[in-house]
Amino acid sequence: MKPPQNSTELKKELNRALDAGELTLGQATRQMRKIVGMTQKDYAKKVLNITPRILMAIENEKGNPTLDTLRKIGKPFGYDIGFIKRN
Structure with missing residues (x-):
């Protein structure tokens, strides 16, 4: 498989990896920052x-x-923090 080359492809790969549960919070956060x-320092501020x-x-x-920080991390990529009630 050819590695992603542009930000659109990188975002698709990030979404795929998140959906598959392949990334930790730290890995996902780092990838989001690198995509932009x-x-x-600049990304944080x-x-x-x-x-x-x-x-x-x-x-x-x-x-x-x-939770507020998690929301800030997800917001630029359209992610939100949610809770699921399990029966």
Whole structure:
């Protein structure tokens, strides 16, 4: 399979990997940032409105983000946080 080359293909691959449950939160967050081509510092400050330290911790699987931070992470890509009630 040919690797994705542009942001549209990268977004499709991200969605596929998320749907398949193949990515951790940190991996998904890093991929989102790389798709837009920004540094951790710029992405944290300009897009997510969080500190770069928080973003770095999340990407390194060491963070414990709040629901508000999770919403900020997902928003630029149209993702939202939801809860499912199981019977």
